[in-house]
Amino acid sequence: MAVFEKITIAKAINESLRTAMEADPKVLVMGEDVGKLGGVFRVTDGLQKDFGEDRVIDTPLAESGIVGTAIGMALRGYRPVVEIQFDGFVFPAYDQIVTQLAKMHARALGKIKLPVVIRIPYGGAIGAVEHHSESPEVLFAHVAGLKVITPSNSSDAYWMLQQAIAGDDPVIYFEPKRRYHDKSALDTEALPHPLHKARVAREGSDLTLAAYGPMVKVCQDVAQVAAEEGKSVEIVDLRSLSPIDFDTLQSSVEKTRRLVVVHEAPVFLGSGAEIAARITERCFYHLEAPVLRVGGYHAPYPPSRLEDEYLPNLDRVLDAVDRSLAY
Amino acid sequence: MAVFEKITIAKAINESLRTAMEADPKVLVMGEDVGKLGGVFRVTDGLQKDFGEDRVIDTPLAESGIVGTAIGMALRGYRPVVEIQFDGFVFPAYDQIVTQLAKMHARALGKIKLPVVIRIPYGGAIGAVEHHSESPEVLFAHVAGLKVITPSNSSDAYWMLQQAIAGDDPVIYFEPKRRYHDKSALDTEALPHPLHKARVAREGSDLTLAAYGPMVKVCQDVAQVAAEEGKSVEIVDLRSLSPIDFDTLQSSVEKTRRLVVVHEAPVFLGSGAEIAARITERCFYHLEAPVLRVGGYHAPYPPSRLEDEYLPNLDRVLDAVDRSLAY
């Protein structure tokens, strides 16, 4: 237990894994290169040294195998925390995740539980080659039986992982890899925010920006600039993408009457679509403008020299804010 | 070339495959049990007998292998039409579809083409066991590089498959399996409707119902009942889910001012979400009511004795129509 004034997200996740492993011998970490190397992002750094090869497992290079065996271990009473090396490499495991992990609890009429957490570093802006910068979150959020969460800061990174590991449901935990080295505060003794509740990250009155993971920071910058221009922007950090906390969003929009949703994932069928649909239904008579969305394009994630254009950034979000306010 | 007054959707697809194979020796059919058996739904019936084992290929039981080798054959100049036996069994191939098939044309800056069609019987209401009744269309529509289409009648079944095979892009062709034996007209000499254009299946003035595949028939029944109650319902058969023809939808909604989207897939992050978001943006000042959605629930597709409750049916859609009209 400790209070960190500044800790990176990567280190907060490491701390969270360590805490969970200390607390419960059934918690395992598994994935490619998670052992000696400590993962390609060093998120599992030192864990194998301290907990041994039996609990921090370097696996064969086979994602379906990793998730499939994690399911088996969960059936035996373990609580595996699986690392997928990069967003673009989760797809070989997709069948196990969708047809087995997500559905097995229901298939068994609740008689077995699948406490498996799948950690996936996701998102772009790290100058990487193909498959290393994607945001596939809706491909999991659409699937019943999975919970999908993503932190935007170190405290959430720590706590949401604690909660995910402690829970009895399969959780896809998306880590905003471009923010791994961003530092913020963490109090490991504080009372955590409920796992699936959104958080108003900044209060405002003219417009709501909804974002999650790596885009929360962008929205904070937007709000700052907008404030300088005299526009009061509220930010809702969604934190959970399945379920989405529509109540918090609704309260915010009932106040601001305008909503812009921001994510790196392609706009088409992105989380913003669901939010727009549902908030429009819930706030039909409150909205002064249609819910606008800023996100990736309907194109493969581009070569890194183009990613600044592909990703929502300060200007593009500000543009959407202006368009919304223009209604 | 022929005019069929009544032909089942299954037979229309069979005719379409046959026509394509006759016209182009590069067209291949491959999948599990597509040969002697003619597929579990008999859609490929007789093709192996007439075109040989070299062109109608019974594959090993491995969906990733089927799609992966189809990609290789496409690279060699073939035009494979792949059959996935049931919706729930496409996931082992998901990695090949998402990371390879969808992206390879862009990866090569257009220098190679991937004319692969993947046929997937989808949807419920056939009283089947698990994995045989799902509607995973948005998991493909969200992915850039794929086109996603689905016919609702025999003419579309024939023509859309012709167009998909003739095109140079990967196409996911969802077949409404519960309608396989429904009969309607087919003129194989007519000029086909453009592949990605929606079709106004019924004109109306009070409300638009947007649907596709198996739900078009349900909407037709709804419109019938509504008409008896004095409500004029327009039906837009979307036909294409990537891209979606928003222009046709917009025109319809500008006229009717109300929209209800119906699909079997879960509502949460379903196609209806994107349609609601985009039509609300396009028709913000026209809509008298929020876009409503009727679809599956956020739960695994239930055991068949519950599927009537899970699936949108006449009553549930009528209920949504009434709710929309009540605004």
Add this chain to the structure above:
Amino acid sequence: MTVDSSAARKATRGSGKRTTAKKAPAKPRAKVSAEQDPDQFVQLLTPEGERVEHPEYAIDLSADELRGLYRDMVLTRKFDAEATTLQRQGELGLWPSLLGQEAAQIGSGRALRDDDYVFPTYREHGVAWCRGVDPTNLLGMFRGVNHGGWDPNSNNFHLYTIVIGSQTLHATGYAMGVQKDGADSAVIAYFGDGASSQGDVAESFTFAAVYNAPVVFFCQNNQWAISEPTEKQTRVPLFQRARGYGFPGVRVDGNDVLAVLAVTKAALDRARTGQGPMLVEAYTYRMGAHTTSDDPTRYRGNDELLAWEAKDPILRLRRYLEAEGMADEAFFASVEKEDEALGKRVRDAVRTMPNPDDMAMFEHVYADGHALVDEERAQFAAYQAAFAEEN
């Protein structure tokens, strides 16, 4: 030999509770079926019901145990036939028959200890029987009232898995857990000849080998994957697949309950004594359609069927029991009576099986709840209520 021979010898005397070795059967003969390379096809009982010896795999069962195996196979077949009939009558939506595979399933099922864990496909009705799963429990998913629903931990028998091959990874992971626990239980993963092509099965071989997990891969090669013959999956015998992953594979006469029992026990004991995974290929035949939805006349002839009928697993054990005087008319009559009783019990159970409540589709989606499910459940309830009022 296809399997490490000292290990196999050591392992022959397993500790399976139900079929503990007792005394040698009479007149073992050295004759082996000519169909297969004898080194690659373990057989202890010929189709004619003659006991033969195998250099690596021995078995030693009492008359009581042999009668028990006979009874298991007969009742399993009965249950299966009853289910097929119930499907015809519209009481079930589908039924995948195990007809012809009774020896493969009873032999392997009876090799298990209670603490072992089974990961079946959708056809392991005979194994379920051995585990003590009430056969009527298997029918729910085929009637459409649930997707499985028995408690896997009650009998260490996992739910049926329909997505081909997936369960082999679950079995391997479970075995890794057993290993971590320091337990000496073993795990068995069932799969078919068709499944052998799935990447998941290959990955399970890799994981099992690398971690030396106590798992037995039990492949029922019933010659067909729906309409596709085994040649569409492999061009060499499937048991050979294992060697390339670094563990032994063996082919056993899958219609010989004694051989299957002996080989499976050896494999399980190998696993539980830290010697790692093993692949058992039970060479058998799917006598019926793939499922009640299938029409095998479209893709296979009758000759094949007739040839395999001559190798019937039940018939050969009966011949042996009779020849050895280990079972009399009274015994066969008592099994027949049980048979009828089972049939009736199954029929009654199915016909009185309650439909699930509409709201059940919202249950168990999550263990810890989910706001969207709650919202949709409430909406559905309100809709149902309003609808009920209206009508």
Add this chain to the structure above:
Amino acid sequence: MTVDSSAARKATRGSGKRTTAKKAPAKPRAKVSAEQDPDQFVQLLTPEGERVEHPEYAIDLSADELRGLYRDMVLTRKFDAEATTLQRQGELGLWPSLLGQEAAQIGSGRALRDDDYVFPTYREHGVAWCRGVDPTNLLGMFRGVNHGGWDPNSNNFHLYTIVIGSQTLHATGYAMGVQKDGADSAVIAYFGDGASSQGDVAESFTFAAVYNAPVVFFCQNNQWAISEPTEKQTRVPLFQRARGYGFPGVRVDGNDVLAVLAVTKAALDRARTGQGPMLVEAYTYRMGAHTTSDDPTRYRGNDELLAWEAKDPILRLRRYLEAEGMADEAFFASVEKEDEALGKRVRDAVRTMPNPDDMAMFEHVYADGHALVDEERAQFAAYQAAFAEEN
């Protein structure tokens, strides 16, 4: 022997265009490296540069051809080193070095005919060189200006594939197409020791075997998959994997360009003469980091590196050329000069490589167009225009 011997003998005299057999090299010796079971490790040139004979695989190259192989390896290494440097200088985002694997790549690359087709991973810079792909073309994706972008059909060299194992299925499908065309070309699929665990690779073995497709699976076992040693992927030598799928596998000294050439040629000729797939495991070593992002000191010691340095693929060929008097100072000097020129050309090419146009991200998403892409492209253009105006 690990490979059908008559087939191998027949196949030894391949028809690769660049390295047609001519005359026997001097002083073949029977000595074989002690490190491996000689039957399982084909070697024709020892680390000390001595020619040895192998009972199944012979090779017969002219001095000119041998010098050619030397030059190929040196220039490939140079290109690779240059790219590593460019990455350090920030000109590339990432570089996966092939250092140490030059013989595996040049040997196999030079075994190919022009009409053969290659499916590489992301590390096959030496094979690309053999195919005549301009090395600077390989840099675009690592600079972030494209995801590949060369025309695969210009040199029958497919794009680099990053998702581990996927390309083995593409290769198999392509080979099935070659077979349908009645062509006698062969296809080669490169993959790593880590990749051997992926289900896709197993499925490609199954498809290739069942259809007898003309594809050679070329596994560069460089001992590591990022930080994981090969033991995390398999507990037996990888070449043995093939047998269980019904085709031969052979392990070759991957640091011996002659042995790799001989074995790959045999495998390719097997494929093109209708004898089906074969697995070649080139036993080699990744001398550098996994990529420039990796820090191998975290997971492996220096001893290993030193041991492998002694087996350097270039050094041993140089020793042989020198000992046999097949190359003189002038030759080595000329290669060095070419080396420098290549280095400069690569540096210049990278530094002048234009950034893609912003709009490029909307290009080639579809071959036949897509309304949504059109709409987003137009919106983006309008936004850019407005933004430009504003600023």
